[in-house]
Structure formats: structure tokens, C-alpha cells
Amino acid sequence: MACAIGSCAGCVVKTIENGEAKYRRVCVDGPVFPAEILPEFA
Numbered sequence: 001m002a003c004a005i006g007s008c009a010g011c012v013v014k015t016i017e018n019g020e021a022k023y024r025r026v027c028v029d030g031p032v033f034p035a036e037i038l039p040e041f042a
């Protein structure tokens, strides 16, 4: 994790929400995400 304040996008992870691909920042949107929105676990 680089800045940890949401400005550098160094911690982005891809999610699938309502069938649409999105990118979330782990430092401000997470760090915990529902497994069903993470492509690795869907």
C-alpha cells in the first residue's frame, strides 16, 4: 500500500458489482470486501 489515503490508486482491486466491472481502492473502500464481488472468489 502506497499512500493509504485514496489518492495514488496503488491498491486498486477489480470487483464485479451488479454484473459490471469496477475498481475499488483497498485503503479507503476496504480493506474487507464481500467475497461475491471479488472475481477470484466468485
Ligand code: FES
Pocket: 001, 002, 003, 004, 005, 006, 007, 008, 009, 010, 011, 012, 025, 026, 027, 028
Ligand atoms: S494506497 Fe494509495 S489509493 Fe490506496
